[in-house]
Amino acid sequence: MCNAILGEYVWFYFIALLALCDWSTSQLLYSISEEVNKGTVVGNIAKDLNLNVQELETRDLRIVSSYSKEYFGVNVQTGILFVNDRIDREEVCPNTIQCSLRIQAVLSNPMHVHRIEIGVLDVNDNSPEFLEKSCLLNFSESLSPGERYLLPVAIDADIGSNAVKTYKLSQNEHFSLDVQSGGEHGVSAELVLQKTLDREKQPVLKLILTAVDGGKPPRSGTLQIIINVIDANDNSPVFTKSLYKVRVPENAVKGTVIIKLNATDLDEGINGKIMYSLVKRGNIDPSSMFDLNSETGEITVRDTLDYENTPAYEVRVQAIDQGHSPRTTHAKLLIEIIDVNDNAPEISVTSLMTPVKEDAELGTIVALTTVTDKDGGNNGLTNCKVVGSVPFKLKSNYKNDFSLVVDGPLDREHTPFYNVTITATDEGSPPLSSIRIITVHVSDVNDNAPRFTEPVINIYVKENSQTGSNIYSINALDSDLDNNARLTYTLLDSYPRNIPVASLLNINSETGDIVSLQSFNYEETKTFQFKVQATDSGVPPLSSNVTVNVFILDENDNSPTILAPYSEHGSVNSENIPYSAEAGYFVAKIRAVDADSGYNALLSYHLSEPKGNSLFRIGTSTGEIRTKRRMSDNDLKTHPLVVLVSDNGEPSLSATVSIDVVVVENTADIQTQFRHVPIKEESFSDLNLYLLIAIVSVSVIFLLSLITLIAVKCHRTDGSFSRYSAPMITTHPDGSWSYSKSTQQYDVCFSSDTLKSDVVVFPAPFPPVDAELISINGGDTFTRTQTLPTKEKVCVPWFIVELVGGLRVQSYPWS
Numbered sequence: 070m071c072n073a074i075l076g077e078y079v080w081f082y083f084i085a086l087l088a089l090c091d092w093s094t095s096q097l098l099y100s101i102s103e104e105v106n107k108g109t110v111v112g113n114i115a116k117d118l119n120l121n122v123q124e125l126e127t128r129d130l131r132i133v134s135s136y137s138k139e140y141f142g143v144n145v146q147t148g149i150l151f152v153n154d155r156i157d158r159e160e161v162c163p164n165t166i167q168c169s170l171r172i173q174a175v176l177s178n179p180m181h182v183h184r185i186e187i188g189v190l191d192v193n194d195n196s197p198e199f200l201e202k203s204c205l206l207n208f209s210e211s212l213s214p215g216e217r218y219l220l221p222v223a224i225d226a227d228i229g230s231n232a233v234k235t236y237k238l239s240q241n242e243h244f245s246l247d248v249q250s251g252g253e254h255g256v257s258a259e260l261v262l263q264k265t266l267d268r269e270k271q272p273v274l275k276l277i278l279t280a281v282d283g284g285k286p287p288r289s290g291t292l293q294i295i296i297n298v299i300d301a302n303d304n305s306p307v308f309t310k311s312l313y314k315v316r317v318p319e320n321a322v323k324g325t326v327i328i329k330l331n332a333t334d335l336d337e338g339i340n341g342k343i344m345y346s347l348v349k350r351g352n353i354d355p356s357s358m359f360d361l362n363s364e365t366g367e368i369t370v371r372d373t374l375d376y377e378n379t380p381a382y383e384v385r386v387q388a389i390d391q392g393h394s395p396r397t398t399h400a401k402l403l404i405e406i407i408d409v410n411d412n413a414p415e416i417s418v419t420s421l422m423t424p425v426k427e428d429a430e431l432g433t434i435v436a437l438t439t440v441t442d443k444d445g446g447n448n449g450l451t452n453c454k455v456v457g458s459v460p461f462k463l464k465s466n467y468k469n470d471f472s473l474v475v476d477g478p479l480d481r482e483h484t485p486f487y488n489v490t491i492t493a494t495d496e497g498s499p500p501l502s503s504i505r506i507i508t509v510h511v512s513d514v515n516d517n518a519p520r521f522t523e524p525v526i527n528i529y530v531k532e533n534s535q536t537g538s539n540i541y542s543i544n545a546l547d548s549d550l551d552n553n554a555r556l557t558y559t560l561l562d563s564y565p566r567n568i569p570v571a572s573l574l575n576i577n578s579e580t581g582d583i584v585s586l587q588s589f590n591y592e593e594t595k596t597f598q599f600k601v602q603a604t605d606s607g608v609p610p611l612s613s614n615v616t617v618n619v620f621i622l623d624e625n626d627n628s629p630t631i632l633a634p635y636s637e638h639g640s641v642n643s644e645n646i647p648y649s650a651e652a653g654y655f656v657a658k659i660r661a662v663d664a665d666s667g668y669n670a671l672l673s674y675h676l677s678e679p680k681g682n683s684l685f686r687i688g689t690s691t692g693e694i695r696t697k698r699r700m701s702d703n704d705l706k707t708h709p710l711v712v713l714v715s716d717n718g719e720p721s722l723s724a725t726v727s728i729d730v731v732v733v734e735n736t737a738d739i740q741t742q743f744r745h746v747p748i749k750e751e752s753f754s755d756l757n758l759y760l761l762i763a764i765v766s767v768s769v770i771f772l773l774s775l776i777t778l779i780a781v782k783c784h785r786t787d788g789s790f791s792r793y794s795a796p797m798i799t800t801h802p803d804g805s806w807s808y809s810k811s812t813q814q815y816d817v818c819f820s821s822d823t824l825k826s827d828v829v830v831f832p833a834p835f836p837p838v839d840a841e842l843i844s845i846n847g848g849d850t851f852t853r854t855q856t857l858p859t860k861e862k863v864c865v866p867w868f869i870v871e872l873v874g875g876l877r878v879q880s881y882p883w884s
Contacts, residue, residue: 097174099150103158109189111141114174116149120182127178130869136161141172141187149183150174155825158189166228193231193284197223203293204278208266208395211301216262217247222255223232223280223290234283239276244277244296260294262839268298268338302340302392306332308361308400316476318407319376323369327359327404330366332388346397348385355384360405368402376408376643378442410497412443415699416505423428424510427481427670434511435461436473440493448497456490461509463491481511482548515553515607521615526601528583529569530621532591540574543581545603553607556581561614563599570599574619581619585670591623625718627664629672631726635659643729652698654835656730657683659692672715676710685710685730694728706732 099112114130115122116406126145142153162168168189173182199221206218225232236258239247243266247259256276266274274296281289308330315328334341345366347355359382360371368384382404389397442449453471460477489510494502521543522607528541547554553716557578563570574640575584581601597619604612635642635657646658663670676687676694684704687694694710708730715723 096184096186098186098188099235101152101157101191102155104191104192104194105156107155107843111150111152113148114143114183114185118174120148120176122146125176126532128176129174129178132172133175134462136170136509140170142878143174149294153619154187157193157531159195161189163226168320168436187426191228191231192310193227193229193282193286193288193342195226196288197225197233197280197290199278199280199290199292201292203295206260206294206296207299207800208296209299210266210268211393211788212262212266215263218260218414220246220258220278220290220294222257223292225280225282225288227282227284230283232282233280233526234287235281235343237281239277239278241274241276243274244276255883264671268300272298273634274298281379296590300336300338300340302336302390302394302396303330304335304340304390304400305396306334306343306388306390308386308388308398309759313400313402314405315369316405316407317374317403318409319374320409320411321370321374323371323373325370327368327370328402330361330386330400330402332366332398334390334396336390340390341389343389346387346389350385355382358382359384370480374406376406376665377412379406380408381405397841410444410495412448412503413495413501414440414442414453414494414495414798416453416503417441417493418505418507421507424512425475426480426514427479429475429479429510430680431475431477433475434472435475436507437466438463438471438473438491438505438507440469440471442495442511444495444497450496451493453491453493453495456492456504459487459489461487461489462709473509479511481550482517483509484786486510493664513550514555515549515609517548517553517607519547519556519605519613521545521603521613524615526615526617528617528619529622530585530589530619532589532624533626534588535587535649536585536588538585539582540585540619541617543583543601543603543615544616545581545615545772547605549605549607553605555606556603557606559604561601561602568651574599576601587622591621591666592627594621596620611864623669625665625669625716625720625722627669628722629661629663629714629716629724631714632660632662634727635728639835641729642727643731645731645733646696647730648700650696650700652696656694656696657728659687659694659714659726661692661724663716665716665718669716669718673715675713675715677713682786687712693805694730700732704732706880708732727773776871784862 089514095148097112097114097117101109101111103384115125116121130143130148132139132141132143132150137805138154138155140152140156141150143150152368156170158168162169169192170187170189172185172187174185175182201221204221208216208218220236223233223236233256234246235256236246238244238258238260243262245261245263247261249257250261265648276296277293278292279289281287281409309332313328313330317325317327320325330345331344332345341866343794344762345361346363347359347361349355356371358370358372358374360369361367362369373853384402384404386400386402387397388400389395416483417439419439422435424492425435437454440451440453443452451469453463453469455461455473460475462476464472466472473491481872489507489509491505491507492502494500494507521544526541526543530540534540543558545556547556558576559578560570560574560576565701573586575586576582579583582602585602598618599619600614600725601617602612602614605612644653646656659674661674673689674687674692675689676685684697684700685694685708686697692712692714696711710728710730712726712728713723714725715721
């Protein structure tokens with residue numbers, strides 16, 4: 070059912086009735102008042118669209134709109150359209166007479182869209198408002214009755230009869246209110262003067278203007294009207310003097326007050342308020358030199374006064390009141406300028422010979438200067454000099470003409486330019502002075518030889534490096550400029566290994582890049598030395614040399630080599646062991662060497678056996694092959710072994726050797742180290758005897774050495790060790806050992822996880838000299854096997870070692 074409202078919006082009701090009569094239309098028209106409560110029923114969509122109420126929920130009836138708020142909602146059970154949110158017509162349709170909201174009712178299955186237009190009717194919910202709370206009006210006391218003044222209008226956000234309908238004025242004897250209806254343009258009011266005003270009797274009147282709308286009940290808004298009664302201007306200003314005279318020194322600073330004018334007016338208020346101004350006469354504008362305060366009448370200096378240009382000024386001044394019909398008066402002001410010493414000397418450079426060579430002789434002319442002063446007498450006499458400590462001075466030529474000459478040594482590298490300060494002072498009272506700064510540039514001469522950043526240059530080059538590679542860039546510096554600092558680099562003749570250095574290296578003469586002309590071999594050449602010369606392009610040229618040391622760094626380019634009595638892979642080597650051999654039985658010892666150095670020459674031994682039970686093992690660092698266990702009947706009689714010897718380079722290189730280990734039943738068939746000498750059974754007892762004697766002898770020697778070591782240690786404690794030159798080993802708290810011989814001391818670090826290892830012996834000094842690696846078998850024999858870089862640290866197991874020569878020993882864990 071439609072909420073039809075008769076009267077002013079009867080057309081909404083008419084359109085809604087048409088909608089109810091025509092059930093086939095897809096648009097509904099409703100109307101509703103603004104500010105109604107939430108839930109207020111607008112209409113029944115199902116009834117107006119002739120829809121089945123039972124299908125509304127299944128067809129998902131919903132309201133769709135483009136507004137920021139959901140003003141309307143629908144009950145899918147009944148089809149009633151209701152207000153869902155507060156509707157403010159002034160917010161929805163600002164500044165419009167007719168207001169309507171357009172929404173859509175959407176049904177699914179099948180899809181149907183029905184447009185709904187809802188007219189929003191205005192209610193009187195806004196009071197009239199003035200833009201300002203008060204209004205200030207000025208009325209002259211000379212105005213005649215009947216004068217009108219249009220008053221501000223009030224604004225009402227409502228429309229129609231709810232808008233502003235009339236205005237009312239508070240009771241008074243001087244003014245009345247004329248309200249005029251403007252039709253569509255609203256209502257306006259004019260203030261009408263009914264009685265002549267008298268400022269002296271009542272200077273201010275306060276009225277209240279009230280705007281009333283046509284709502285029921287009506288709303289209103291007020292405006293306070295303040296009326297100032299303005300005095301009539303019937304008197305002219307008068308100066309206290311018709312001629313003013315004043316004297317001002319020409320050095321008066323800007324803002325200095327010269328004189329204060331004074332004029333009076335018999336009127337009051339604005340009619341008696343006087344404003345002062347300067348009067349321009351012809352081409353003379355006094356305001357360019359003087360400022361006049363229009364309110365106080367003070368005249369001040371605006372620009373610099375100059376007695377030499379203008380000794381006096383004649384100025385016309387004017388006084389004008391601020392009445393409705395302004396009245397004016399004039400006076401004359403004579404300003405006399407007093408001459409003072411206000412001109413400082415002026416320094417000008419007539420000729421400047423710059424730059425000056427840094428080897429210029431004393432007395433060389435750099436610039437010509439002239440000093441002038443516009444003042445006369447003593448005020449125009451000047452004295453000129455150079456200020457500060459600079460290698461220049463002024464030389465007088467004639468009266469006020471001077472020459473700036475060199476007065477000391479110049480050095481461009483230390484000071485490339487000088488700011489020479491010249492000061493000139495006159496003899497006035499007080500004296501005035503001026504300053505002139507002359508920039509003198511110093512040009513370069515070739516007085517500095519090139520210098521290298523390092524006294525000796527060390528270059529490290531890997532062996533087998535590619536020919537033509539850049540191994541280093543020499544860089545020298547020259548404090549001079551341009552050609553005097555443009556350097557060329559050359560290699561000086563040097564013959565390492567009787568080979569000219571020019572055949573080994575080449576240097577770029579401009580950039581200093583050193584390029585190799587051949588690939589280096591560490592095993593052939595470990596280091597060589599040459600010199601590089603840097604020469605500038607000055608006249609005459611200067612040069613300097615630097616020594617260059619080239620160190621070749623080893624790379625892993627040599628495979629290990631198997632030493633005799635075994636041959637490398639491809640030859641047949643054999644060893645015999647008895648069937649009764651115990652675990653740990655010594656079978657053979659593989660020895661190998663590597664031509665490389667350092668880690669590249671650090672060798673390790675590995676054993677490759679056929680699949681099955683492993684019978685043999687090999688020391689990774691010693692190369693000793695021993696049995697792991699006793700023989701069994703299931704073991705083979707012949708065991709082909711392949712020993713792989715690998716170095717520690719990147720990538721690692723290796724060599725292999727094959728050994729056939731033959732198990733024999735009879736120990737008489739075993740070949741000893743002297744394979745061609747047969748051993749008889751009788752000799753075994755003698756051999757055992759000799760072995761027993763040797764063991765006892767070694768034990769006795771060990772005990773004697775231990776006693777001697779203790780005695781030496783005690784002897785060292787009482788201060789006599791300095792006279793003893795025998796070697797000794799000292800234990801440290803960290804588990805390391807110190808070896809001392811003569812006045813030298815060496816450190817040895819021992820590990821505890823193995824009984825055999827190698828000792829790395831380092832000669833001093835440290836890099837780039839290499840160290841020798843010595844293998845110790847059983848703690849009593851030495852065999853040279855490898856070389857290592859001196860920067861490495863190695864560990865060996867604990868035993869007593871006698872070292873040869875002044876060598877430093879450190880340790881390395883082999884396994």
